[in-house]
Structures are given as C-alpha cells and as structure tokens.
Amino acid sequence: MARGNQREKAREKNLKAQASQKSKNAKSGTEMQRDKEAVAEMMRKKQAAADAKKQAAAAAASK
Structure with a gap:
C-alpha cells in the first residue's frame, strides 16, 4: 500500500x-x-553586412 x-x-x-x-x-x-x-529580416540585414564585408576584404586583397 505504501508503494x-x-x-x-x-x-x-x-x-x-x-x-x-x-x-x-x-x-x-x-x-x-x-x-x-522580423527575425528573417534581421538575418537578411546581417547576411548583407557580412557579404559586403567579404567583398570589401576581397577587393582589398586584390589590390
């Protein structure tokens, strides 16, 4: 019973x-x-910033 x-x-x-x-x-x-x-829009902005940074780095490396 106790069980x-x-x-x-x-x-x-x-x-x-x-x-x-x-x-x-x-x-x-x-x-x-x-x-x-809203979250998707934030991620799109973040991705666009990262892509721009990569392009800037690639442009600087090619000079």
Missing part, C-alpha cells in the same frame, strides 16, 4: 511541475508569423 502512495505523491509532484512550466507556444498564428518575418 501506491509513493506513486501518487510522485504523480502529484510531476503534475505540479508540468503546470508551472511555461508552454512552448503562446502566440497566435499571426503573431508567430510576424515574429518570424
């Missing part, structure tokens, strides 16, 4: 821990899409 009580206590502890965890996705579809587009 069943231990199992129940562990189950209650686990349920409490799961309830306190933040859910993975709390955004609506449009919010998620807007955030993805």
Whole structure:
C-alpha cells in the first residue's frame, strides 16, 4: 500500500511541475508569423553586412 502512495505523491509532484512550466507556444498564428518575418529580416540585414564585408576584404586583397 505504501508503494501506491509513493506513486501518487510522485504523480502529484510531476503534475505540479508540468503546470508551472511555461508552454512552448503562446502566440497566435499571426503573431508567430510576424515574429518570424522580423527575425528573417534581421538575418537578411546581417547576411548583407557580412557579404559586403567579404567583398570589401576581397577587393582589398586584390589590390
């Protein structure tokens, strides 16, 4: 009988821990899409800057 009580206590502890965890996705579809587009735009700018830096380095090396 003690084993069943231990199992129940562990189950209650686990349920409490799961309830306190933040859910993975709390955004609506449009919010998620807007955030993805914002991140993609930042990455495009970052990539463009890196490409410009590479071209400048290549131009300086060829001189």
